[in-house]
Amino acid sequence: MRLKGLLIGAMLGAMAGTPALAPAALAQDGIYVPLFSYRTGPFAGSGIPIANGMSDYLNMLNARDGGIGGVRLIVEECETGYDTKKGVECYESTKSKKPVVTNPYSTGITLQLIPKAAVDKIPVLSMAYGLSASADGERFPWVFNPPATYWDGLSMIMKYIAGKEGGFDKLKGKTIGYIFFDGGYGREPIPLLEQFAKTYGFDTKLYPVPAAEMQNQSAQWLSVRRDRPNYMIMWGWGAMNPTAVREAARTNFPMDRFLGVWWSGGEDDARPAGEGAKGYLTLNFHGVGADYPAIQDIVKHVIGKNSQTPRDKVGENLYNRGVYNSVLIAEAIRTAQQITGKKLVTGEDVRRGLESLTITEARWKEIGLPGFAAPITNVSCTDHNGHHAAYMQQWDGQKWVKVSDWITPMKEQVRPLLEAAAKDYVEKNTGWPKRTEACDKRS
Amino acid sequence: MFYREAGQYKTSYVADQAVFPIRQDRYGIAIILLVAFVAIPFLGSTFLLQAVMIPFLIYSLAAIGLNLLTGYTGLLSLGTGAFMGVGAYACYKLTSVFPEVNILVWIIASGFVAAAIGILFGLPSLRIKGFYLAIATLAAQFFLQWCFVRIPWLVNYNVSNAIEVPQRQLGEIILTGPNSTPLTRYMVVLVIVVVMTWLASNIVHGRIGRMWMAVRDQDIAAELMGIRLLPTKLLAFAVSSFYCGVAGAMLVFLWYGGAEADTFNINQSFFVLFMIIIGGLGSLLGAYFGAALIFGLPILLRYVPAELGLPLHSATVEHLSFLVVGVLIIFFLIVEPHGLARLWQIAKQKLRVWPFPY
CATH class of the missing domain: 3.40.50.2300 (Response regulator)
Known part of the structure; x- marks a missing residue:
């Protein structure tokens, strides 16, 4: 009987302790990039390689270059299980740490976050998924879905x-x-x-x-x-x-x-x-295989150290898709640093970075991924997708x-x-904010 | 010592029949309400409000709804998720057709739509019971979810097949949509849940509740006593679906801010069913306990390793929390098969005679 009393006490204590568990702000300096991943649940088979690719590339940048522009990236995964409920919870728990971009990695979660992005000033990067209509930058200034809808x-x-x-x-x-x-x-x-x-x-x-x-x-x-x-x-x-x-x-x-x-x-x-x-x-829309210098760098710096990826899974299609997604994040942060001149960029800066995102063929080579993907040249303030080529x-x-x-x-x-779909979305959502964000001139 | 009714004299039948006859219980409820209405809004972070308290209250309400049907009337239902969906889609349609009517009216009104659908799917309950009825309600779950996917009218012909919550105001206060603050939404949810819990408590303690319990315990005996089975069972379906419908409308309008048909899948139904089984069948308090354990505990567990400074990967934490919650569920059911509410009752009984048990 004493056991039961103890248990009840423990339960009540645990409930009372909840407020204290609100995530503490990060003390260290760095650019916070949360990755919503799903390594559990019915979609884990597709989710694991993508999550591996995404975190490995960003961790490689940390290990090889010390981050982007000298600022370390704080990469943190949040497990969603492809479940909208947990995705929203992940978003709320990461929000206070000032993420520069969110990658929802599920259409359901993306739909939840689209209206929130403008309010919380955190851009959403839904790479080739999510709401196609959100490619309309005039109406969705905070949502990006390159390279293609x-x-x-x-x-x-x-x-x-x-x-x-x-x-x-x-x-x-x-x-x-x-x-x-x-x-x-x-x-x-x-x-x-x-x-x-x-x-x-x-x-x-x-x-x-x-x-x-x-x-x-x-x-x-x-x-x-x-x-x-x-x-x-x-x-x-x-x-x-x-x-x-x-x-x-x-x-x-x-x-x-x-x-x-x-x-x-x-x-x-x-x-x-x-x-x-x-x-x-x-x-x-990207290359397959591990024969790219940047992916070899991942093998050298990250695999077996700070990674969950088995060596033989590196370079698989969905793994490389994760890498591609992370290249977009990294390049957006880099572009944001160039535009603003700041090292420690915020969500607002990265939104501008995404809007001016350009990855030419030469730049793909510089990154260490020559011929990996079609050049990203068409993303602009009005077009948040770019409608790039695939093979x-x-x-x-x-x-x-x-x-x-x-x-x-x-x-x-x-x-x-x-555009018709975007117009429709805005009309149905009364009170949808008008775009007030200025457009950066392309250099 | 502190918790006993010695010296509390009741001088009227009304006082003797009160829901909380002991003064300490009334104080307890007052303190809980004070915490919910004053302390949490003032001291809680956005995360606590948005990711913990709002969904906890909404799930508690859905669990109360299911508990009225399964716990009080003894009719097993696997259609909770779908009935919640009916509420959500009804609210969405109503507010997009009549945007000038206050959203709070529509949230409550959508409960009536869910109740109507609930009555329809409750019809087989007169002839079938137990697992067979569960299968009939399972049909409701699949049929309604099919409707959410296949009837584009329900989503106003949205290409993504999703419902998005428009901004709605009460005077100057923004109640729904991305611009509403978690605090406003929390207060709205709290008021609705408290009022509806109070109503449910009155229902189950009154004539209707006793009819339901009579049907649950032995329907033939109940019939012989003059309780008409069909209206009683259908009433249970209606009231239960009403609660689930309001919970579903709040889920989308005051928590998610948008939803796909998949939000209201069979897992949602099981989720709420587990809550009432763990919490305690036939107990309103149990619905809250169940929601806290099934919904709240995994969230709590996810932050334990981080708070302790353990460098665990997010997926590992997820697996661990699955394990721990699973073990706890089995443990609680072994210790007390009647759920947490019964455990709570036993604890109170012990407390009454403490420190000199006889």
């Missing part, structure tokens, strides 16, 4: 298909299937797909995959077998990807006509299907191989849709 991705896939068929006019009468995660992420490209279908005269078939059914897509692929589409496009994430690839192989769908967006292109998405996955195509990669049974040149998105088709 989902609509750009779809237009690039369509361009690749048209290229294979010999022109957009050859698409007439063809059927294109679209299998997607049934949620905001997968539904976003549908209006553009329908517009393309109308313009070029092809048929579309939609195959939604509900979140609960991600690992059981037999019904969808049965319909695919019945409808016999000429091409399949996929917008999947997490466990949905390997399942879809396996099912496609099982239904003998020609894999070289099965194309995924960049979030469907992990090694572990294609590998489980074995030989059957050979020929599967996905978009990508198509194909699974050869062992690894991803680049099979196309850089494909540029059809910006003229995407931009009007995007």
Whole structure:
């Protein structure tokens, strides 16, 4: 009985102690970069390599250069489990430490943070995910989603298909299937797909995959077998990807006509299907492999010391995506330091840095990642995305191989849709603040 | 010694039938309310308000809602998440169609929409019980979530399929939207939760509550005593869904500020169900205990290693907190299968005879 009394006492004591646990402010000087990661939960398979890539690159900058511009980066991960609830909690707990940028790494969390960004003066960098409409810098001054939106991705896939068929006019009468995660992420490209279908005269078939059914897509692929589409496009994430690839192989769908967006292109998405996955195509906007000087620096300075990454996972597709994301963060901070002349930049400065973000081909080389990705040249005050190019990669049974040149998105088709969506968002959110942030001249 | 009713004479039936017949209990409640209304707003940090207290109160309300149905009426439900979703989507639709009406009115009104849907899915409860009813409510969960995803009208044809909370004011005070302060939202949530807990307490201590408990304990006996089963069970569904609906509307409007259909998935239902099982079935206090343990403890645990200065990785901390919470749940259920509320009751009983137990 005494035990119970003790326990109750402990519980009450713990509850009473809660106020004292509000996170203490950091005493040391440095630029605080929180990374929202998910190494647990149903999406951990995709989340772990990305989290590894992101923290390894920033830690490498600390170890090799002593940070950025001589200021150390304070890198701290916060575990979200891809859960919006925990993501919001992470945001609140990191807010008091004055983060210079947030990387929500989940569409759900991004949507929560978009309205908060302007109020808390912390820019949101949702790299090629989140709300496509937030690329409109006039209406969303605090949100950035380079290098490309989902609509750009779809237009690039369509361009690749048209290229294979010999022109957009050859698409007439063809059927294109679209299998997607049934949620905001997968539904976003549908209006553009329908517009393309109308313009070029092809048929579309939609195959939604509900979140609960991600690992059981037999019904969808049965319909695919019945409808016999000429091409399949996929917008999947997490466990949905390997399942879809396996099912496609099982239904003998020609894999070289099965194309995924960049979030469907992990090694572990294609590998489980074995030989059957050979020929599967996905978009990508950065290089794969560890043969880049900067990634070799990661191996030298970080791996085995201040990292959770197994040596053989370095250079995998999603790992490099994490690195790419961190390059954007690092370059934005560097640009912010140049613009403001300050060493210790704040969220407001980094917002300006992101708006003037430029990574030329020469700069990619300087960073130690020559030819790693298309130059970032189009981000501006009005365009927070830039609509940059991507390429198509194909699974050869062992690894991803680049099979196309850089494909540029059809910006003229995407931009009007995007602006309409942004306008719609602002209209529905009465009291949405007007942009008051000044625009920096590009040097 | 300090906690005993010796010398407190009751001279009327009203005093004898009070919810808190002992003076010390009334003082306790007053102190808790004082802390909640005065101390926390003045002393609490933004983090405490936004990430701990607001969700804790909202989940407590949802747990009370489910407890009215499962704990008091004995009808097992796995549709809590969906009913919360109905409240949230109803509030969103109502406030976007009639923006001039105060949002507080709509938060409460959305509870009625949830209640209507709850009655609809409560209909099978007359014929089926126990696990079978759980499966029927599971159907509600999946069907409603399917609606949230597939009916674009519910999200005002938003391309991202999400609802975003617009800014709404009460006079000059901003209640919802990104510009509202956590303090305002905390006070609104607190007032709603306190008032609704008081109402729930009155319901369960009155005629309706006794009808529910009679149905729970033995429905055939209850029927023989003249309790009409269908209206009673449907009333339980309605009131429970009302509470869940208001909790859901507050979840989106006063905490998240936006939501996807996935927010109201089956995990949400289990989350609230676990709260009432751990907290104590058939106890309003248990709903608060359950919410504190299931929602609050993981947050607390996450900061323990950091406070102790242990250099643990965030994912490791997460795994650890899973482990600890899991072990604690098993431990509490072994020590007291009737939940934390019963544990609390036993503790009070002991306190009454302390220091000379007989």
